[in-house]
Every structure is written in C-alpha cells, then in structure tokens.
Amino acid sequence: MIWRPFTQEKTTPPPVKITKGEGAYLFAENGDKYVDMISSWFVNLHGHANPEMAEVISHQARTLEHVIFTKFTHEPAEKLVEGLKHIVPPELNRYFFSDNGSTAVEVALKMAFQYFINIGEENRNVFLSLEGGYYGDTFGAMSVSGVNSKYHATFSDLFFKTLMIDVPEYYDGVESIEEKENDIIDDLEKKLKSVGNRICALILEPLLQGSFGMRLYRPEFLERLVNKVKEYGILVIFDEVLTGFFRTGKMFALEHTNVLPDFICLSKGLTGGFLPLALTIASDKIYNAFLSGDKKKTFLHGHSYTANPIACAAACKSLEILLRQETVDRIGAISQFHRCHSIPRAAKRRSIGAVTAFDANSEDAANHVINKAWENGIFLRPLGRTLYLFPPYCVSDEDLSRTYDIINKFL
Ligand SMILES: Cc1ncc(COP(=O)(O)O)c(C=O)c1O
Incomplete structure (x- = not known):
C-alpha cells in the first residue's frame, strides 16, 4: 500500500x-x-505533459540517461549552467547540483558551516532564520524552520541551534508596518550584539514565505535585514525554491531588492515541474574557501542522481520556454x-x-x-x-x- x-x-x-x-x-x-x-x-x-518538454526528455533518455557527476560532466548540465548565467546575478557563479528543494537547502547550510571551519572561524555554529520559514523536511532544513514550525515541532529535540527573527507580515491595508519593521530590526541588533560572532548564516525565503501560509514581507525589510547581518560577517542564504522563475513577477525574488546573498537555492520550477532537480549557487568567496591541498577542506557531499542529464535537459527547455x-x-x-x-x-x-x-x-x-x-x-x-x-x-x-x-x- x-x-x-x-x-x-x-x-x-x-x-x-x-x-x-x-x-x-x-x-x-x-x-x-x-x-x-x-x-x-x-x-x-x-x-x-507539455509536448515540447516531453520531446526533449524523450530525446535525452535515448542519448544519455545518467552518469556519475564526479569524473564526468555532460552537455545538458553545462548548457543549463550557461543558460542560468544570463539570469542569475554574476556574483553567484558556482553551481552545485542536487535533487530537490530540501537538499538544495542542506547543501547551502553545510557549505556555510564548513566555509567558516575552512577559514579558521570554528565558533560559528548557530543559524539565524525567520519565524514561519519552511525549507524542506530533512534535518538541517527542519532545524532552520525552527521549534515553532507547525510541520516539524515533533523533531525539535534533534534540531541544531537556530535563532529566530519575527516577520513583519505585509498585506492589503496593513497598518504601522514601518514601526513593526523597526522593532524587529532593533530586536535583531540586540541578538547580534550578544551572539553575532557565533552566527554562521541567515536563511530565508525572500519576500514570500510559502508553505507557512503565503505570507509576504516588504523588500525594504529584507534589505535592512541582510545589510545588518552582513555587518557581523554572517553569510546569507536565499531559498528561492518556491519564489524562483517569475512566481513573484521577477525571475528571482532577490531582484525586488538591492541586496545579494552568498547562496541561492533553486528547485521546484527549475525543470518546469517535470523532474526532480536542484541547485545551490554560491559565490567565488565561498568556493575559494574549499580549494586546498588539505583534503578535509573538500565539500564531501553528493547524491546518486546529481545533475541527472534528463532533468538538466528538461531544465534547459523549461528556461527557454520561460524566457x-x-x-x-x-x-x-x-x-x-x-x-x-x-x-x-x-x-x-x-x-x-x-x-x-x-x-x-x-x-x-x-x-x-x-x-x-x-x-x-x-x-x-x-x-x-x-x-x-x-x-x-x-x-x-x-x-x-x-x-x-x-x-x-x-x-
Ligand atoms: C521555500 C522552500 N524551500 C524548500 C522546500 C523543499 O523542497 P522539496 O519539497 O523539493 O524538498 C520547499 C517546499 O515546499 C519550499 O517551499
């Protein structure tokens, strides 16, 4: 059954x-x-069952269905990265593949955590997140969703430490929004003054918290938040798994703002909804911290179906239709x-x-x-x-x- x-x-x-x-x-x-x-x-x-999508998927399945993505690369993955380069901010240019939204988030969390270990700042083991966020159902994703998460509370004893920031909910006719935003930023400032140097990364769904209840907050607030945490050397992860590919009216929700994260996570619409595929896209700053003769600095993470060629071919076609x-x-x-x-x-x-x-x-x-x-x-x-x-x-x-x-x- x-x-x-x-x-x-x-x-x-x-x-x-x-x-x-x-x-x-x-x-x-x-x-x-x-x-x-x-x-x-x-x-x-x-x-x-979009026929154009079905056609490329069928063609790719008859050409190369899958190959291990360590020693090998292939055209669909390279073509996809080439295509995304034209729409993703150029500062984010290191593309790590996985299979779904939760793994895209796990990868970003693990990369952020290991980044600080690799550069010798080993005391940054706390994450920061927004109350009501949803990042998936794996343990890292659940931990940053927090103990108040309506989906994950059962597992809270097993979560790693995450500090939460309130969200100034925005809707038609909302009142005193700026006051609410100011209060939350003041509260954040207090947290950062006491433990800012212990925090590794802020993770959030930019502007639209989807699975919690399609809750919006303003770009102005997001910008203040990001600028504030950056003062404390904290990395920033934008989970665009749900907001990506024009759902918010722009290709990515980050385009509503003037700030850039260190990572973005993509999945869901990446293949137009045909096959599971995900990307965690990081900056050179992050990538370079993993380059070393010391094997311990390697990012030891991967999935059997990493960069599956059929899924990559579907993603290329989806992007073409989208544009x-x-x-x-x-x-x-x-x-x-x-x-x-x-x-x-x-x-x-x-x-x-x-x-x-x-x-x-x-x-x-x-x-x-x-x-x-x-x-x-x-x-x-x-x-x-x-x-x-x-x-x-x-x-x-x-x-x-x-x-x-x-x-x-x-x-
Ligand atoms: C913002 C966000 N991140 C991550 C995920 C997890 O994605 P998946 O269900 O593909 O693991 C979701 C799923 O709804 C999501 O909305």
Whole structure:
C-alpha cells in the first residue's frame, strides 16, 4: 500500500487517480477534469505533459540517461549552467547540483558551516532564520524552520541551534508596518550584539514565505535585514525554491531588492515541474574557501542522481520556454488579473506576481471553499485557513475568473 506525504491516512479519503495531464488540467480516471490551481506543489510552470518538454526528455533518455557527476560532466548540465548565467546575478557563479528543494537547502547550510571551519572561524555554529520559514523536511532544513514550525515541532529535540527573527507580515491595508519593521530590526541588533560572532548564516525565503501560509514581507525589510547581518560577517542564504522563475513577477525574488546573498537555492520550477532537480549557487568567496591541498577542506557531499542529464535537459527547455516573450506576457497578465480582482470577504489579501493569497475566517471556512471549488473542477489546497492561487503560467483567464467567482460565492 502507498503511504502518502503530508497525509493523515486514517482520516483522509483515498486518493483520486489521475490518468492524464494537459496544460493546466488534470484528468481523473472517472473522466472528471480539474484545473491545477497550485501547480502541483508549486512545481509546474508550462502545463502538464507539455509536448515540447516531453520531446526533449524523450530525446535525452535515448542519448544519455545518467552518469556519475564526479569524473564526468555532460552537455545538458553545462548548457543549463550557461543558460542560468544570463539570469542569475554574476556574483553567484558556482553551481552545485542536487535533487530537490530540501537538499538544495542542506547543501547551502553545510557549505556555510564548513566555509567558516575552512577559514579558521570554528565558533560559528548557530543559524539565524525567520519565524514561519519552511525549507524542506530533512534535518538541517527542519532545524532552520525552527521549534515553532507547525510541520516539524515533533523533531525539535534533534534540531541544531537556530535563532529566530519575527516577520513583519505585509498585506492589503496593513497598518504601522514601518514601526513593526523597526522593532524587529532593533530586536535583531540586540541578538547580534550578544551572539553575532557565533552566527554562521541567515536563511530565508525572500519576500514570500510559502508553505507557512503565503505570507509576504516588504523588500525594504529584507534589505535592512541582510545589510545588518552582513555587518557581523554572517553569510546569507536565499531559498528561492518556491519564489524562483517569475512566481513573484521577477525571475528571482532577490531582484525586488538591492541586496545579494552568498547562496541561492533553486528547485521546484527549475525543470518546469517535470523532474526532480536542484541547485545551490554560491559565490567565488565561498568556493575559494574549499580549494586546498588539505583534503578535509573538500565539500564531501553528493547524491546518486546529481545533475541527472534528463532533468538538466528538461531544465534547459523549461528556461527557454520561460524566457519567451509570450510566457513573460502571460505571467504579467496573471499578475494583473490578481490585482484587478477583489475578494471582498477575504482577510489579509496579499499578492505578489503570479501568486495571490488571503485568509478565511476559520479552517472550516477555508475547507468549505476548497470543497466547493473541487465540485466545480478546480483543485485548491489550503494552508490552515489560508487559501492561495499559484497556477501554472498557461492557466486561462477563463479558469482564473471561474476560480474567483467560486471563492467569492462560497467564502
Ligand atoms: C521555500 C522552500 N524551500 C524548500 C522546500 C523543499 O523542497 P522539496 O519539497 O523539493 O524538498 C520547499 C517546499 O515546499 C519550499 O517551499
């Protein structure tokens, strides 16, 4: 029997068998059709079973399916790095491959920690993170999500030490945001004065905390945070696993700001949602600290499927489709759609780029909307009492419109 992720098997109904995907739609075995309004856990960019993607994947599988990525390299990985170089800030130019968002984060955490050991600052063994962050389900990722994480608290005895910073939540009509931001920066300053030289890295999801509840904060706050921790020699990791590839309206969320991290983590949309692949991209400063005749300074980390050629070929194609004017225009149109459509009964409405979210009065109210949407052929998934739209970029205006109508009718 299959054991599903994030599912209480005792109380959750059996899964729906999906036999086919096409564009924004999923087709069930019984003939029902659903709009995938959450991009199947935030991964799908260009639609399900996209024929162009399927073609390159099939071609690559017939050419070279996989090879160990230590002694060998291959064209799909090199082509992908070449392509990404045009869109990733040039200061971040060392590309380390892995398989999923959690491993991209583990790699960044381990690199940050070992960086300080390699340069002889061995007392930096504390991380800094934002309250409500979600970075994946492996132990490092859980540790920086923190003991208050709604997903990971069970394992908190096993976490490594992480200090938490509050998040000045931003939404339509929010009041006194600057005051809240000032208070949090003051609190941070106090923490840094006492233990700043023990902290190895700050990790955060830039501007949009996804899995906690699609919570936004302002670029101004992010800039202050990053500039402040840099005064204490702390490294900065931007987890763009969810925010990357135009979800926030820019290729990467970091482009909304004037600050740069030392690492960015990418996954999810990297292959357009077709295959698991991830990247941790670091600066030369980090990379150079691992170059040594001393073997102990090597980064001893790797996965069997590192830089899988089929996944890399899919990522190259996805990037090509993403950069087409018609895709960029479509992402702009979805963003505009969110801005122009109100949800009068929603609390804390917030939108950024192609993502919009709001809170219902209660979890029951959120579930009521989800169920009604499902009956009407729209697949949504709540985060507590938060509802959000996070569609593939090929979603039609008609399907967006229908979704807004249903939300407004049943909320
Ligand atoms: C910001 C962020 N980082 C990391 C992850 C973990 O990615 P994965 O589920 O591929 O391990 C997620 C997953 O939702 C995420 O949203």
